[in-house]
Amino acid sequence: MVRFHKILLTGAALSLALSGAAFAAGGGGGGGGGGMDMPSASGPTYDPAEEYAKGVAALNAEKYKEAEKAFARVVTAAPKSAEAWRLLGVANLRQDDAKGAKRAYEKAVKLEPEDIAARTGLGVSLARLKDDKAQEQLAWLKAKSDACAGTCGDAAALKSGLSAVESAAASPSAALSTPLLFAQAGDRAYLQAVGLINEKRYDDALASLGQAREAFGPHPDILTYQGYAWRKKGAFDRAEAYYQQALTIAPQHRGATEYYGELKVERGDMDGARVMLARLDRACAYGCAEAEELRRWIDAGGEPAR
Known part of the structure; x- marks a missing residue:
């Protein structure tokens, strides 16, 4: 045990x-x-878990610049933290920094290729940049959604991801929702x-x-x-x-x-x-x-x- x-x-x-x-x-x-x-x-002079907690609190409080700084410290100390890269992407997108978000989401996807939220964020970032590669993320989400057929545990996340990327492609200023973390x-x-x-x-x-x-x-x-x-x-x-x-x-x-x-x-x-x-x-x-x-x-x- x-x-x-x-x-x-x-x-x-x-x-x-x-x-x-x-x-x-x-x-x-x-x-x-x-x-x-x-x-x-x-x-490290600060610990990643503490900085991550600060970043989550800042995101929840809609203090996106503070969140960006906290998650940047996390990925400096723990560069293989896919969730920190992903939330750094969220903080960047919330500040209309699509280029910064793209870089962060690319890191997250490289570390966790099956992460639906990271794929969604990357697709939205690329769409905001009017980059045709957004279609690659859309295709990935659609293939997963088709295979799921609305019956798997990820069905809701896939549906939401598809909607977010499609909305960003149609209107690059469309917002990406930020779920609260507790x-x-x-x-x-x-x-x-x-x-x-x-x-x-x-x-x-x-x-x-x-x-x-x-x-x-x-x-x-x-x-x-x-x-x-x-x-x-x-x-x-x-x-x-x-x-x-x-x-x-x-x-x-x-x-x-x-x-x-x-x-x-x-x-x-x-x-x-x-x-x-x-x-x-x-x-x-x-x-x-x-x-x-x-x-x-x-x-x-x-x-x-x-």
């Missing part, structure tokens, strides 16, 4: 729990008794994801984690759980990418370090696993559950018997 660091609060308070002080221990894989360690001094929704999605992982429902867990990232951005706890779920699905390369993102943001994140070490054991990279264990031993002066679990994996040469 995946371990869960119990620092979660409800509503807006969660955006604070899922930032700064939570990074070192982490919800993704333990936490060693609930301690609130300080972030690594080698980390911490409570991310809170519920995060908690739900933990339960789904414990039930080994990894596809459903990944969907919930995606919703949590929509609310909280590139938080290392969420990234670590995404890595864990992909690893359990056998997608080791994708899992590694998420662990690396988590550790880039929070170098001393114990959950990500442990799970990355376990992944290395599963790949037969015992030297790499020992490097991860050494990091945990340095971070846990008095020992911690993550170090002991990874040590058991290394000693067993794989997942130890329970």
Whole structure:
């Protein structure tokens, strides 16, 4: 069963729990008794999750310049955060900066090619620029909509996306709606994801984690759980990418370090696993559950018997 660091609060308070002080221990894989360690001094001067929360609040308050600045800081610290690039695009579009929006949405689509909202935003941006490439996004949305035939979970998003791009093509000044984002929704999605992982429902867990990232951005706890779920699905390369993102943001994140070490054991990279264990031993002066679990994996040469 995946371990869960119990620092979660409800509503807006969660955006604070899922930032700064939570990074070192982490919800993704333990936490060693609930301690609130300080972030690594080698980390960024600001944390992406906190900046993301500022950006979301600014978008909700229709303060688009503030939102743009916040999301620009997020993508500087976490350049693989597709949701931050997408919301940067929203902030740019709301300021009638179609060129800036196009660049941001292109980054989002490159990172998440199946993201309907990113495809929609890119299509609208291109249409506002009177760029014929808007038709490519329209064609993508239409193909998805036809395949869905109004029966899939994305039916409403596809219909809305098609309408938005078509409206922008007909009238480049047409507005793109900005949905409000709430911490409570991310809170519920995060908690739900933990339960789904414990039930080994990894596809459903990944969907919930995606919703949590929509609310909280590139938080290392969420990234670590995404890595864990992909690893359990056998997608080791994708899992590694998420662990690396988590550790880039929070170098001393114990959950990500442990799970990355376990992944290395599963790949037969015992030297790499020992490097991860050494990091945990340095971070846990008095020992911690993550170090002991990874040590058991290394000693067993794989997942130890329970």
